Amino acid sequence: MNCQELESQRQAYLDGELDLTRSLELEKHLRECSECPQAFDALSLLQRSLRSDALRFQPPASLEKRVRSAVRREGGSRAQTFSRRWLIPAISAAVLVILFAGYLLTRTPADNLVASEIVSSHVRSLMTTSHLIDVPSEDPHTVKPWFDGKLDFSPPVKDLTPQGFALIGGRLDYIANRPVAVLIYQRRKHVINLFVWPAPNGDTKPAAQVRQGYNLIHWTKSGMTHWAVSDLNLAELQQLAEELDNAG
Amino acid sequence: MEQRNKLALFEATVLPHLNAAYNLARWLLHDDSSAEDVVQESYLRALKYFSGYHGGDSRAWLLTIVRNTSYNWLQQNRSRELTNPIEDAEGLTATEANPEAVLLQRIDHDLLRQALTELPIEFREVLILREMEGFTYKEIAALAELPIGTVMSRLARARARLQERLAGRLNQEI
Numbered sequence: 001m002n003c004q005e006l007e008s009q010r011q012a013y014l015d016g017e018l019d020l021t022r023s024l025e026l027e028k029h030l031r032e033c034s035e036c037p038q039a040f041d042a043l044s045l046l047q048r049s050l051r052s053d054a055l056r057f058q059p060p061a062s063l064e065k066r067v068r069s070a071v072r073r074e075g076g077s078r079a080q081t082f083s084r085r086w087l088i089p090a091i092s093a094a095v096l097v098i099l100f101a102g103y104l105l106t107r108t109p110a111d112n113l114v115a116s117e118i119v120s121s122h123v124r125s126l127m128t129t130s131h132l133i134d135v136p137s138e139d140p141h142t143v144k145p146w147f148d149g150k151l152d153f154s155p156p157v158k159d160l161t162p163q164g165f166a167l168i169g170g171r172l173d174y175i176a177n178r179p180v181a182v183l184i185y186q187r188r189k190h191v192i193n194l195f196v197w198p199a200p201n202g203d204t205k206p207a208a209q210v211r212q213g214y215n216l217i218h219w220t221k222s223g224m225t226h227w228a229v230s231d232l233n234l235a236e237l238q239q240l241a242e243e244l245d246n247a248g
Numbered sequence: 249m250e251q252r253n254k255l256a257l258f259e260a261t262v263l264p265h266l267n268a269a270y271n272l273a274r275w276l277l278h279d280d281s282s283a284e285d286v287v288q289e290s291y292l293r294a295l296k297y298f299s300g301y302h303g304g305d306s307r308a309w310l311l312t313i314v315r316n317t318s319y320n321w322l323q324q325n326r327s328r329e330l331t332n333p334i335e336d337a338e339g340l341t342a343t344e345a346n347p348e349a350v351l352l353q354r355i356d357h358d359l360l361r362q363a364l365t366e367l368p369i370e371f372r373e374v375l376i377l378r379e380m381e382g383f384t385y386k387e388i389a390a391l392a393e394l395p396i397g398t399v400m401s402r403l404a405r406a407r408a409r410l411q412e413r414l415a416g417r418l419n420q421e422i
Contacts (some may be wrong), residue, residue, distance in 0.1 A: 050379035058271075
């Protein structure tokens, strides 16, 4: 790398946007050149100074309260206007809703509760003081038999390495008042916990939700209920769900 | 119940970014009370569009709204600040750098704040997003709806101008 190249690339380097090879070349040139370090250091000093907390504007303490109450007023008032304008249709709709009440009462709260247990377990498994994996292995034929004698069912364990989801192991956990199998997959830096246990109901298609910033997908297939949870983006998590749902 | 859940999810998702929202609005608008108004307005807009948010970086999502709301506010209240858009020149990098600037050993925060305040808004915003919020070129490009090349050249020119101003100030004082 010569001085001219360094000048055109030093900004990308300082911004962490230069690839490793060129970063190393740039650092080498900086060590050897007598001219370049001066301008480089000046830019680096400017960058460090701009990152100082002293340059950030802090909101007044009252702003959070103000924003929160404006949001609640707006969120609440929209619900109120709705109910006044649509009072009679709403009553008719309520009759329909009652018809589904049994379904809603038995299903939704339970699912919500499970979803929050799943997220808690996922977060706990990633804490350094806790543990993520009981049986570390990328081989489904090691992970699957490990659950024998620990659970009263045998979870399906799929190798999805070709699809870009590396199996890294399995773990026992306790969700919805029963011991369950957890399979841990990894996609780039993102850890995916896949919870599996037997379900009494019929098959359901993958359904997504977001909780505390984590993406969750829930589906039931061949008598097993599945919950996948991760900070991975929803599209890729959905891809995992589809791969598992489609695989025999 | 549905409504309350949605509100709780909304608050948990975007309220943690209040500091970043205020910092950006305050740097774009230059005064406290306008920044507070714009932040509140941005949150109400965010609530309205929340059903269109499907995960991803919630801070980038919120700051996109804050940026748009700030520009709308400037358009309505101080449109003259937006009448002289800078000209983007692709490929122009740090060649504007003033050699005097490189002599600085440390940078005084007050001088830097003043120099940053005086930068055209197009330069100011890319610096805030890059240095204070730590977004990548790609994220800034998406947030400010600019080509990546423009983000890079604006950053380079913004930094060169800051160095020039700081060097100029220092010479005046001496």
